[in-house]
Amino acid sequence: MALLNLLHEWGGGDVDLAAVTVNHGLRTEAASEVEFVASVCENMEIPHQVLYWDGTQNNGNLQNAARVARYRLLADWALEMSRDIVLLAHTSNDVAETFLMNLSRSAGIDGLAAMPDRFVRNGVTFARPLLRESRSVLRSYLKACGRGWIEDPSNHDLRFDRVKMRGLLDILEGYGLSAEVVSDSAFALADSRDIVRNETSGLARSCATDDRGDVLFSRVPFASAPFELRRRLLAMAIRYVSNAEYPPRYASVAALLNVKEDNWKSTLGGCVITADQKTLRIAREFSSVRGTVCASDKLWDNRWKFTGPHRDGLEIRVLGEDGIKNCPDWRSEGLPWVSILSSPAIWDGETMISAPVAGFSAGWSAQIVADFITFVEAH
Template identity: 40%
Template sequence: MFLRRHSENLLAELRARLPERLPRKLGVAVSGGGDSVALMHLLHEIAQTETTTVFVATVDHGLRPEARQEAEAVSRQAAALGMAHDTLHWAGWDGAGNLQDHARQARYKLLADWTRERGIDAMALGHTADDQAETLLMRLGRSSGVTGLSGMSASRQLEGLTLLRPMLGITRKDLRAYLAGIGASWVEDPSNQDTRFDRIKAREALCGLKPLGIDALSLSRVADNLAQAHAALGVFAQESARNVAQVEQGDVKVDRAGFAALPKEIRRRVLVRSLAWIAGQGYPPRQAAVEQAMEAMTDGRPGSVGGCLLVPKGNSVWICREFRTVEAQVSASDEVWDGKWVLSGPEISGAEIRALGEDGLRQVPDWRETGRPRLALSATPAVWKGETVLAAPLAGFANGWRADTSPEWPEFYASFLSH
């Protein structure tokens, strides 16, 4: 009776953090550890009453000899549950850099490629309340603000794939009790005992906080509360951006006085989101660089941050792409340039898309009529044939061509709520 009630509670907690309507195909990443194995079994139970098919993938990083056997064990469990399973192999580490970071990035890329091949729209990951608590402690050590202390999100987008973390309110202890109750086996990764890693240090520190009433669940709830505050600040930042910033053909033009009047946290969000929208998603600039950029904007000084330039002009500051970050990018005329721009026009043999640059601007005498700063225009896409500019639609020289943002590129104001 206890085991059934325990299982029902876990299922209810997990289902509450999943989308109201599950996708037709749902992927689940299973390493063989207790957390992900429990997730696989729980999702199998949910799938029995809902119109979704669960697919299982295990990433073998090739770093431990036991990994192959662990993937095979997951495959056997998945087969017993009637689930399709694939093992994804990584062999890309050259021994340089941060191993954990390289492995994490490779894992997500392999999983994203796998879901596209399988036609899967969403992928469930086995992060737990303990993982959330450890993340919160590590980010406290880095003096993170509201955004960082919101922890891992229950849902996020990665290259068109929806990543789901439905177990952020469930502890490892409860998951292992569930697995023991159903007679399922799992493995323990030896790296979970390696105190060289910050996460393991955070795990040990968490044990020492129990006398204060601080545990995985309480910290996970703190992260949930901060995530709500983060979302509210996002709405405020979006409305503030509507008032002080406007899009000018891929650049963001910010009213300097209006920007300066905003609360500091909202100024930071408007700037960081503008940079991400112009230059593409990625790790945001360091806090010190953002602070310096905010001061430059309010003072009307030029600056460079996050692959973008700050160009004062009159009462405004233009945030635009920095030429040096795109000067080496070359695309065919039918390809997306800088991950953002799609140029369309007459078919011309040998034409390619490159940044306009100073050499190109000299071939576009009417660029001043656009009203945009010279530095902003130099980083815009142009159609070249050899050393000749055939068209530069964003610089006032269309010549039968047009430049549009890729359909995958978000609308500027909507991007404040989509990250």
């Protein structure tokens, strides 16, 4: 509500504003809250739209699922409405709470640094203009303007980690660690994070190569880099290959880097990581894509795009051992078994039509839609 009012005052009718509310379908009170927002927008002559998500169907991490759905809905709305940017009202309190949540998970600099004030997700630019303002300041502003607001009751639900951290901040404030103090540290870490990101990009350019869906690191330049740069780059490679929303935990990646043997193999985050004296390879894990299926003209595993004679009924599925039997020349492709096993193939029912990565193209080709270096520099 504070962001809405500030934008209305700032725009003065010269800026094309629109408001959008996501109803997550989790509370019966949400309908009346949406009506409240709609009435405020109507009085301000700001177009308002409601987007819906059926959160009652979610059985996993509810807050994370709601966040993912919210960004997707907002991005789809912005693209449909040809909006240049979506503004979010995160505050310094959100920064402090996120800092404590990630601190409890032994996060590195990425998790502890303040969230970005501007980013791109699902093809849309988002910005957080109130990121350095506290909730108390915004409440005082709304009172001074004579504007009301609604407190979300889930902000007091102790089932959620963020709510627990909010209570912890109240305790810490008595020891001089207010939300503002904690968030200041997070903002300072964000500057350091940006420096480390640039160094990580440089390391990637010096030692990383793409190999048909896998990422390879030359071990000599990789091993000579500082530990934190190696940890970040390996975590990003695992996230890239697995198409995960978040990288694996700090401790899990650190454990891989602390392996002393020259030759080893491990799994983490939907990937198989293998090492020999010259190379560290990150490949997709077969079990993680065994049930991944899509039409031949869609993106498989959100990474692979096929070009060829598409038609109804053709699917992209993992090659697997049944498919490899039809690819007698797969060894000539120079990829290890684990990479071939988890590569995509075109299937017509139980009949394999094409497996370009395994050397059986039959008029088809398959490409990764984004290279690793570009991924690193974008994150």
